[in-house]
Amino acid sequence: MQSEIYLRWRLRAAGYGDHEVRRMLRDGSLHPIRRGAYVAGPSEDPAVGHALLVRAALAELSPDAVVSHVSAAVLHGLRVWGIPLDRVIVTRTRRRSGARRGSRVHVHCAPMEPDEIVLVDGLPVTSVPRTIVDVARTVGFEQAVVVADAALEAGLVDEGALAVALARWSRWPGLPAARRAIGFAARGSGSVGESRSRVAIAEAGLPAPILQWEVRRSDGTFVGRVDFGWPRQRTVGEFDGRVKYGKLLRPGQDPADVVYEEKRREDALRAEDLAVVRWTWPDLTHFAPVAARLRSRLT
Structure with a gap:
């Protein structure tokens, strides 16, 4: 970047x-x-393009400007979904909160402790815990969960650090929403689609699944790891994103080979008396049919 x-x-x-x-x-x-x-x-990658916007903006801003909110999330390498990246967001340390929103830069004014500012590629950026709290109190629940899940999965933060960050500025606007999103966040979501799927499953009133469940035979041999598992109901859920199969490709391997291997993996899961429910990106927009299929197995 x-x-x-x-x-x-x-x-x-x-x-x-x-x-x-x-x-x-x-x-x-x-x-x-x-x-x-x-x-x-x-620059075709929106995150890379936004990181470049950040560098260009900082060259013209006050030296006390610290990259924050979604701009900080991008620089920390966190997954971002559904949050506009057309403006660079920074925060300047002030005793009282405030904001100035321009066409290219959104400047917040808010207090910051020294440990909430770190350097990323030489740029001053809010720490990961502070970044997640700032994001979670200013965007929607689903968008906030995607960012928080990514930080937990990458090991960049833990629940204790997030609790400290939430408690430090307990009277800020948006803190109740931030607590809900951060309380829901969890390790185990390996993609935006998996994080959004967790939200959709919860909103449908379905039981919470085990994330990245390792399925094993009665003799202990490994069958496969699934995105979502409900062991008692002998049901697994799989989010199928195109990126997921791309990541499975080995050097010189044909995409058809990956599809074939995935078919064999699903056959092995079904041989263990497991029902496999799959869904894709379009299903996340209208999850009711998928929820109905899961509900028929889980209730």
């Missing part, structure tokens, strides 16, 4: 005229990330 930022005034100082900059923008040699700031070539 440390691609070089080219500022217009620096390009001019290096002898590049406006017509040359326009030509490089047309041919793709430069890609605009904000007004007067560019990087070499396009």
Whole structure:
């Protein structure tokens, strides 16, 4: 995430005229990330593009600006879903809370303790616990769970640190929502889809599953690991995302081989008298049919 930022005034100082900059923008040699700031070539990953926006913005902000909220989550490498990345979010240390929202930068003013500021690739960023609390009190439940799950799964934070962060600023706006999202967050969700699935399962009133359940035969031999398991009801749930199968590819392996192996794995699960319920990205938008299939097994 440390691609070089080219500022217009620096390009001019290096002898590049406006017509040359326009030509490089047309041919793709430069890609605009904000007004007067560019990087070499396009950036297709929204997170990478946002990280570049952060670097460009900090070059023009007050030295006491600390990257925060979703911008900090991106720099910490956390999964982000459903949160706009068109604005850079920073916080300046002030005794009283406040905010100034511009077209490119959203500046919060709030108190911060020294241990809540860390360096990430040389940039001042709110710590992971502070970042998660800030995100969870300012976005929706589902979006907050995705970020908190990612931090717990990556081992970047634990429940104790999050409890301390919540207690430190107990009177801030949005803290009740943050407590709900952080209280629901858990290790074991390996993707955005799995985190969103957990939310959908809970909202449907279904029993909480075991995450990353290891299925074994009666003799103890390993059958497979599943996304969601309800051992007493002999039921497993699997979220099928395209990225999931991409990660399973070994060098030189054909995607069809992965599908075949997955079919064999499911056959082995069913041989253990387990019902397998699968769903995909579109199902997360309208989860009722999947919930009905799960409910028929679980209740």
